[in-house]
Amino acid sequence: MAQGVCKLLWLRRLLRDIEFGPQKSMDLYCDNKAAIAHNHVQHDRTKHVEVDRHFVKEMLDAGIISFPFISSEYRLADVLTKAVPTTVFLNSLDKLGMCDIFAPT
Structure with a gap:
């Protein structure tokens, strides 16, 4: 900081x-x-x-x-560093361009 x-x-x-x-x-x-x-x-x-x-x-x-407050839905790095709720996790993965390679097609 x-x-x-x-x-x-x-x-x-x-x-x-x-x-x-x-x-x-x-x-x-x-x-x-x-x-x-x-x-x-x-x-x-x-x-x-x-x-x-x-x-x-x-x-x-x-x-x-x-220091403005930033909601967890906009903090993409949280998914890589801490436990987050499922909805935030899935939204963050989508925003980062990550996909589940084991998901059925």
Whole structure:
């Protein structure tokens, strides 16, 4: 997320240089918004992400970036990484262009 925010900041500055600056916050689509930006509990094993978390949180509080909610039906990678309901699974497979090679023809 921190690298994505850095890229958005670079793009924002580039757009301002050519006098086409964004008028609102820039959207960063991610799946772990609660884990990084809004989680105030820090554990000893997560000290290496503390700097990145504060950077992302600072940009979020300043209104430079925003994390819009994305429904699971639009997150195609979920079918590859976690258990999803059958309807979401079948729709995601269709959107990814995957087919069941064992299905009767």
